[in-house]
Amino acid sequence: MSDGQIVVSGLTKHYKNVRAVDNLSFTVEPGRVTGFLGPNGAGKTTTLRMLLNLVKPTAGTATIGGQRYADLSDPLHTVGAVLEASSAHKGRTGINHLRVICAAAGFPRSRADEALAMVGLSPAAKRKFKGYSLGMRQRLGIAAAMLGDPKVLVLDEPANGLDPEGIRWMRDLLKSLASQGRTVLVSSHLLSEMQLLADDLVIIAAGKLVRQGTVDQVMDSMAHSAEVRVRTPQVEELTSALVALNATVTPNGEGGLLVAGVDAPSVGRAALKAGVELHELTTERPDLERVFLELTAGKAAIR
Numbered sequence: 235m236s237d238g239q240i241v242v243s244g245l246t247k248h249y250k251n252v253r254a255v256d257n258l259s260f261t262v263e264p265g266r267v268t269g270f271l272g273p274n275g276a277g278k279t280t281t282l283r284m285l286l287n288l289v290k291p292t293a294g295t296a297t298i299g300g301q302r303y304a305d306l307s308d309p310l311h312t313v314g315a316v317l318e319a320s321s322a323h324k325g326r327t328g329i330n331h332l333r334v335i336c337a338a339a340g341f342p343r344s345r346a347d348e349a350l351a352m353v354g355l356s357p358a359a360k361r362k363f364k365g366y367s368l369g370m371r372q373r374l375g376i377a378a379a380m381l382g383d384p385k386v387l388v389l390d391e392p393a394n395g396l397d398p399e400g401i402r403w404m405r406d407l408l409k410s411l412a413s414q415g416r417t418v419l420v421s422s423h424l425l426s427e428m429q430l431l432a433d434d435l436v437i438i439a440a441g442k443l444v445r446q447g448t449v450d451q452v453m454d455s456m457a458h459s460a461e462v463r464v465r466t467p468q469v470e471e472l473t474s475a476l477v478a479l480n481a482t483v484t485p486n487g488e489g490g491l492l493v494a495g496v497d498a499p500s501v502g503r504a505a506l507k508a509g510v511e512l513h514e515l516t517t518e519r520p521d522l523e524r525v526f527l528e529l530t531a532g533k534a535a536i537r
């Protein structure tokens with residue numbers, strides 16, 4: 235069993251009327267950034283809270299390096315978490331906020347300075363928390379999570395409230411933490427953001443697993459809904475040849491057709507067999523954000 239591997243197995247949380255998490259199983263590997271994706275209400279936060287022993291599961295387990303969070307001998311050095319935009323005493327400076335945590339957790343005071351430098355907040359060390367922007371608060375939250383130099387980092391929607399430069403900074407930081415061998419689990423509801431950040435993806439909807447794999451594997455599995463764009467002066471003949479293959483054919487104007495359910499080579503072969511002249515034959519890459527929304531659509535409502 236690898237040190238920082240996260241294993242979620244049959245994890246379930248039922249609230250009175252809601253199956254927030256429903257028999258969910260997946261693994262998260264060290265040395266990689268794993269994107270935990272799902273629409274609002276999919277059950278991401280509830281899953282992360284169960285992993286961190288903040289919510290008691292109805293059934294199933296979530297372990298880190300083979301142990302439940304509650305059984306970890308040294309949880310503060312094992313897991314760092316940022317579950318919501320960091321909150322701190324409003325009148326306290328950034329550096330003092332971290333020093334208070336160091337004192338309570340028994341970490342050396344110098345870790346506060348190191349962690350603040352790591353998130354690029356040293357210039358604002360002596361400014362009060364109430365003057366911090368949302369992006370600075372996110373950074374301070376990450377600094378606090380890194381104080382114990384943990385092997386595993388868990389972040390719930392860390393890009394929320396960040397501007398494009400902040401998002402790029404976050405991406406570089408999380409990638410470099412993973413390249414040091416840490417396990418980095420990051421939740422988000424935006425596929426586009428995770429495509430750039432993550433090595434692996436776990437997609438859930440309505441508390442259930444929808445897809446898991448490397449980013450390429452998941453994208454390939456979603457890209458099956460690719461369409462073929464074709465143009466011909468013999469629209470009727472081609473349409474009937476394609477319908478005979480169970481393809482869905484949608485006229486696209488000026489001899490154009492959008493074909494779903496078969497790939498481009500099949501369209502070309504069908505055209506050749508039917509003696510149909512083709513003026514264009516292209517695979518349309520699907521908009522993966524749209525496919526992601528379709529995969530998870532309507533599942534986040536009442537359960």
Ligand SMILES: Nc1ncnc2c1ncn2[C@@H]1O[C@H](COP(=O)(O)OP(=O)(O)OP(=O)(O)O)[C@@H](O)[C@H]1O
Binds near residue numbers: 252253276277280281
């Ligand atoms: N304490 C609670 N009591 C009752 N229902 C809850 C509780 N916590 C969460 N839920 C419900 O469980 C479901 C999953 O919520 P959760 O916050 O885990 O989803 P999420 O994927 O993190 O969503 P978001 O992206 O909006 O944060 C939702 O329907 C939510 O309303």
